[in-house]
Amino acid sequence: MNFDLLSRFHGVIPAGGVGTRLWPLSRASAPKFLHDLTGSGSTLIRATYDRLVPLAGERIMVVTGRAHRGAVVSQLPEICHEDLVLEPEPRDSAAAIGLAAAILYRRDPNVIMGSFAADQVIEPVEVFQATLREAIYTAATGKIVTLGIHPTQPSSGFGYIQSGEPLQIPNAPTARSVIQFVEKPDEDTARKYLATGGFLWNAGMFVAPVGLLLKHLEINEPELYDGLMKIADAWDTEQRDTVLGEVWPGLPKIAIDYAVAEPAAQAGDVAVVPGIFNWDDVGDFAAIGRLNKGSAEQGIINLGGEAVRVYADNATGVVYSDRPRVVALVGIEDVVVVDTADALLVTTKEHAQKVKQTVEALKADGEHEVL
Numbered sequence: 001m002n003f004d005l006l007s008r009f010h011g012v013i014p015a016g017g018v019g020t021r022l023w024p025l026s027r028a029s030a031p032k033f034l035h036d037l038t039g040s041g042s043t044l045i046r047a048t049y050d051r052l053v054p055l056a057g058e059r060i061m062v063v064t065g066r067a068h069r070g071a072v073v074s075q076l077p078e079i080c081h082e083d084l085v086l087e088p089e090p091r092d093s094a095a096a097i098g099l100a101a102a103i104l105y106r107r108d109p110n111v112i113m114g115s116f117a118a119d120q121v122i123e124p125v126e127v128f129q130a131t132l133r134e135a136i137y138t139a140a141t142g143k144i145v146t147l148g149i150h151p152t153q154p155s156s157g158f159g160y161i162q163s164g165e166p167l168q169i170p171n172a173p174t175a176r177s178v179i180q181f182v183e184k185p186d187e188d189t190a191r192k193y194l195a196t197g198g199f200l201w202n203a204g205m206f207v208a209p210v211g212l213l214l215k216h217l218e219i220n221e222p223e224l225y226d227g228l229m230k231i232a233d234a235w236d237t238e239q240r241d242t243v244l245g246e247v248w249p250g251l252p253k254i255a256i257d258y259a260v261a262e263p264a265a266q267a268g269d270v271a272v273v274p275g276i277f278n279w280d281d282v283g284d285f286a287a288i289g290r291l292n293k294g295s296a297e298q299g300i301i302n303l304g305g306e307a308v309r310v311y312a313d314n315a316t317g318v319v320y321s322d323r324p325r326v327v328a329l330v331g332i333e334d335v336v337v338v339d340t341a342d343a344l345l346v347t348t349k350e351h352a353q354k355v356k357q358t359v360e361a362l363k364a365d366g367e368h369e370v371l
Helices: 044-056 066-075 092-107 125-139 187-196 210-220 222-235 240-250 256-266 285-291 349-364
Strands: 009-015 060-065 084-087 112-115 121-123 144-149 160-166 176-182 199-209 270-275 278-280 300-302 308-313 317-321 325-330 335-339 344-348
Touching (some): 060 066, 066 084, 092 199, 092 256, 112 210, 125 144, 125 270, 144 210, 199 210, 210 222, 256 270, 278 285, 285 317, 344 349
Parallel strands (some): 300 317
Antiparallel strands (some): 121 278, 144 199, 160 176, 335 344
């Protein structure tokens, strides 16, 4: 890759979201990106950082909540103070990614940034990096680029990207125009998308010149844009915390898709590079079952480590405990057992998506201490 172009690239890792479908393993105080959920020996955020280093070097920024500062610094000791953006409270993805873009723009308006969520599992890493290189070349031509994922099933759980004509960009042979972003469809519609072809999952991975991203943010969300630029102006000064505390709580809450990606696509400023790598957002305990197949012993995936001794008799599933104990499973298939100091979850992989409803019910009942 052209060295000058590569030197403009900065990685951004938004590390937010609680991952409610993985409760009580994933909590507000310890969300899923801080855990090793794949048996790789690396937490999700650490793996995300390591994927970006070959292209971004030390030019990587993390945006996360104040409560996670200690854990993030512990897992990513390379991150310097200036590149650790701590949100006083969640304000959705447009504020998080937009602030990173604004800070980088104030430092160097020629930066090309790539935003990659901290809680996704991607392999092979080399294929992802080759796709990212194409995205950087494409972004350098003046495009907001999304990395689209080839659908493996007619899922109604993801938004879709409808791709158009090839863009004929040197060093980015697979880059295409984007016709539109499509909201999460029902299963029948998703099945039609797969049959038609040209539809990719929207995994929320964006690569863009920071100036172009901010231009669309200013057009579509001027109040949010103005607030983020105020914070960015103070970021590398002693006024950082004061201005952040004053401005951040009043910022509009909106997703980056609505604030930037969808209107930019309508303006013809969005491209897509299809990713042929394996991708999983580890949305529930069934996903953990898929991702840990190689480490399963006797049909049981043990997320608790060696201290948790699992005895299985004609049983399969996922087990986690945060204390040394024996967990015995007898005659039960695809069970999920998550045992923590203050909460116990027992369900099955088939009902893994319903854990989110349990969390919502607990919140409604005021059981905030276990969330």
